[in-house]
Amino acid sequence: xxxxxxxxxxxxxxxxxxxxxxxxxxxxxxxxxxxxxxxxxxxxxxxxxxxxxxxxxxxxxxxxxxxxxxxxxxxxxxxxxxxxxxxxxxxxxxxxxxxxxxxxxxxxxxxxxxxxxxxxxxxxxxxxxxxxxxxxxxxxxxxxxxxxxxxxxxxxxxxxxxxxxxxxxxxxxxxxxxxxxxxxxxxxxxxxxxxxxxxxxxxxxxxxxxxxxxxxxxxxxxxxxxxxxxxxxxxxxxxxxxxxxxxxxxxxxxxxxxxxxxxxxxxxxxxxxxxxxxxxxxxxxxxxxxxxxxxxxxxxxxxxxxxxxxxxxxxxxxxxxxxxxxxxxxxxxxxxxxxxxxxxxxxxxxxxxxxxxxxxxxxxxxxxxxxxxxxxxxxxxxxxxxxxxxxxxx
Amino acid sequence: xxxxxxxxxxxxxxxxxxxxxxxxxxxxxxxxxxxxxxxxxxxxxxxxxxxxxxxxxxxxxxxxxxxxxxxxxxxxxxxxxxxxxxxxxxxxxxxxxxxxxxxxxxxxxxxxxxxxxxxxxxxxxxxxxxxxxxxxxxxxxxxxxxxxxxxxxxxxxxxxxxxxxxxxxxxxxxxxxxxxxxxxxxxxxxxxxxxxxxxxxxxxxxxxxxxxxxxxxxxxxxxxxxxxxxxxxxxxxxxxxxxxxxxxxxxxxxxxxxxxxxxxxxxxxxxxxxxxxxxxxxxxxxxxxxxxxxxx
Numbered sequence: 060x061x062x063x064x065x066x067x068x069x070x071x072x073x074x075x076x077x078x079x080x081x082x083x084x085x086x087x088x089x090x091x092x093x094x095x096x097x098x099x100x101x102x103x104x105x106x107x108x109x110x111x112x113x114x115x116x117x118x119x120x121x122x123x124x125x126x127x128x129x130x131x132x133x134x135x136x137x138x139x140x141x142x143x144x145x146x147x148x149x150x151x152x153x154x155x156x157x158x159x160x161x162x163x164x165x166x167x168x169x170x171x172x173x174x175x176x177x178x179x180x181x182x183x184x185x186x187x188x189x190x191x192x193x194x195x196x197x198x199x200x201x202x203x204x205x206x207x208x209x210x211x212x213x214x215x216x217x218x219x220x221x222x223x224x225x226x227x228x229x230x231x232x233x234x235x236x237x238x239x240x241x242x243x244x245x246x247x248x249x250x251x252x253x254x255x256x257x258x259x260x261x262x263x264x265x266x267x268x269x270x271x272x273x274x275x276x277x278x279x280x281x282x283x284x285x286x287x288x289x290x291x292x293x294x295x296x297x298x299x300x301x302x303x304x305x306x307x308x309x310x311x312x313x314x315x316x317x318x319x320x321x322x323x324x325x326x327x328x329x330x331x332x333x334x335x336x337x338x339x340x341x342x343x344x345x346x347x348x349x350x351x352x353x354x355x356x357x358x359x360x361x362x363x364x365x366x367x368x369x370x371x372x373x374x375x376x377x378x379x380x381x382x383x384x385x386x387x388x389x390x391x392x393x394x395x396x397x398x399x400x401x402x403x404x405x406x407x408x409x410x411x412x413x414x415x416x417x418x419x420x421x422x423x424x425x426x427x428x429x430x431x432x433x434x435x436x437x438x439x440x441x442x443x444x445x446x447x448x449x450x451x452x453x
Numbered sequence: 454x455x456x457x458x459x460x461x462x463x464x465x466x467x468x469x470x471x472x473x474x475x476x477x478x479x480x481x482x483x484x485x486x487x488x489x490x491x492x493x494x495x496x497x498x499x500x501x502x503x504x505x506x507x508x509x510x511x512x513x514x515x516x517x518x519x520x521x522x523x524x525x526x527x528x529x530x531x532x533x534x535x536x537x538x539x540x541x542x543x544x545x546x547x548x549x550x551x552x553x554x555x556x557x558x559x560x561x562x563x564x565x566x567x568x569x570x571x572x573x574x575x576x577x578x579x580x581x582x583x584x585x586x587x588x589x590x591x592x593x594x595x596x597x598x599x600x601x602x603x604x605x606x607x608x609x610x611x612x613x614x615x616x617x618x619x620x621x622x623x624x625x626x627x628x629x630x631x632x633x634x635x636x637x638x639x640x641x642x643x644x645x646x647x648x649x650x651x652x653x654x655x656x657x658x659x660x661x662x663x664x665x666x667x668x669x670x671x672x673x674x675x676x677x678x679x680x681x682x683x684x685x686x687x688x689x690x691x692x693x694x695x696x697x698x699x700x701x702x703x704x705x706x707x708x709x710x711x712x713x714x715x716x717x718x719x720x721x722x723x724x725x726x727x728x729x730x731x732x733x734x735x736x737x738x739x740x741x742x743x744x745x746x747x748x749x
Binding site (some may be wrong): 060185231238240255367373406413416420 | 491532537539542543546547548549550552553554556557558561564565568605675679682683686717718720721724725727728731732735
């Protein structure tokens with residue numbers, strides 16, 4: 060009567076799909092093999108190869124390689140991304156754009172932490188909005204009630220979120236699959252109820268207003284442009300940290316836990332400790348993001364941390380692609396822009412948003428980046444074959 | 454001592470809401486018996502049942518029984534459509550994708566319902582128009598009796614469906630032993646399809662039963678769905694009897710908690726119970742056929 064255990068999530072994302080470079084090699088190999096059967100000299104330069112090799116080369120310049128965790132360090136591409144992030148607000152100096160990118164940066168921090176937990180360790184969390192909220196409320200309460208400097212509150216938020224995650228994670232992380240999802244969801248709901256009801260501490264449904272701007276040593280981040288560099292600076296720092304983390308012993312332990320907990324524990328890994336560590340780390344990321352969010356929006360109210368927000372953040376991780384670190388950042392950018400585009404349609408925005416999410420899930424279950432590359436390679440390979448077939452050479 | 458005079462009254466209202474939780478939980482269990490899917494949009498079926506009946510009754514001015522019947526059929530069709538458009542294309546996807554897709558469907562159903570039928574909370578007239586009955590010290594609204602009666606009839610129907618018909622056996626087989634079901638020529642996709650219809654129908658009936666007592670608005674489905682799921686886990690995941698027991702237990706505990714804690718915390722009670730049960734006895738009160746007792 061015991062049903063087979065479900066596969067851990069994230070596993071599929073890593074097994075399926077292929078690396079862009081391998082894809083190019085694959086196309087070339089197929090081409091040369093088929094040309095060998097057609098008795099075409101291999102050394103012959105064919106102009107038509109440029110048709111697909113040049114666009115593929117361009118894509119490989121811009122698109123992140125989704126399966127980098129086994130590769131060494133940073134690439135030139137990362138410097139390119141960093142340059143784009145630094146220069147974008149200067150080129151496109153529109154305050155709406157700046158504000159949107161600040162939000163995208165904050166969501167990217169949150170999604171990065173969640174991606175470590177979901178994409179690498181293969182667990183499911185629908186309660187990360189609660190840690191975001193804990194971070195935001197810690198900052199709000201400390202700065203407005205006790206006049207703590209925002210920089211200290213920033214660290215205190217991450218610490219509080221991590222502490223609560225440690226207490227919560229110990230019982231919750233025994234669970235798997237649907238039940239882990241449900242338990243984390245339940246934690247999020249309990250957080251919302253507590254925030255709404257403890258009016259003295261959190262201001263109830265109305266929330267807390269008048270949180271000061273983020274400031275370090277007297278330098279206040281009071282314009283959108285400064286906030287942009289603050290948010291994306293934090294994203295860059297945490298990205299470098301995460302990237303080093305997933306290539307360390309801890310990161311490899313996470314992959315092992317995602318692949319098979321039994322196998323991981325049989326080679327002497329402390330599975331529950333590994334899961335707890337990464338859960339706490341993800342919560343700390345969420346705490347930092349929440350603290351920045353509170354400083355930038357200057358309010359904290361319970362509506363911002365509801366189930367809908369959790370769905371948005373998890374979608375960022377899923378759509379960006381599980382098991383790589385560029386995914387959540389790309390997903391955060393994509394969904395923030397999507398929400399902004401849809402907000403024009405007022406009451407029609409939620410139905411359109413949900414339909415788009417479902418379509419993305421059906422057609423790109425491994426994340427947009429991964430599947431897009433595979434599709435492009437497939438289409439180009441198909442196109443090349445079709446040309447040959449038309450010439451009667453295949 | 455005034456607290457204790459409320460207890461019987463709270464117990465009875467807990468029984469009524471517990472019946473609704475039991476029906477929602479049965480919707481979850483029906484689907485989970487046919488496949489390992491958990492449909493997070495189950496609560497939206499409940500909401501749609503109430504809202505569509507209200508629309509047919511007040512907007513189209515159909516007689517009450519006809520409106521209720523058409524509403525149930527429409528929700529069943531929505532359940533079928535949801536399976537064909539979302540769950541069928543994703544039948545090989547991982548758990549996380551399924552969770553996100555059904556949550557997306559839940560957003561879609563609730564927001565579309567708000568768009569089509571308006572965002573104001575809706576209420577239906579009770580099934581019979583007598584005033585509240587006095588049983589000793591507690592007053593009982595006739596609608597609560599209707600709820601309990603209908604729940605009982607539906608429970609018998611679902612029991613017969615799952616234990617006494619070939620269809621029910623085939624549904625269970627396709628979940629517990631997919632390979633065996635395939636070898637016996639059971640179409641697993643068809644079984645999940647039918648299970649979605651049944652669970653949507655049960656959800657819609659629960660919605661029609663509950664709307665005269667509690668207000669139903671376009672956004673009330675999500676919480677109801679979650680509480681139904683908690684009931685199913687509390688009683689024992691994957692068991693009809695567990696769903697019923699869990700539903701009544703959750704309803705009564707939640708209702709009794711009103712006597713001891715501020716009413717704002719009522720929604721938190723269910724989730725605290727959930728965390729406790731998941732920690733101490735994840736297979737639920739009655740045990741679960743799907744959860745390995747030692748490690749899961």
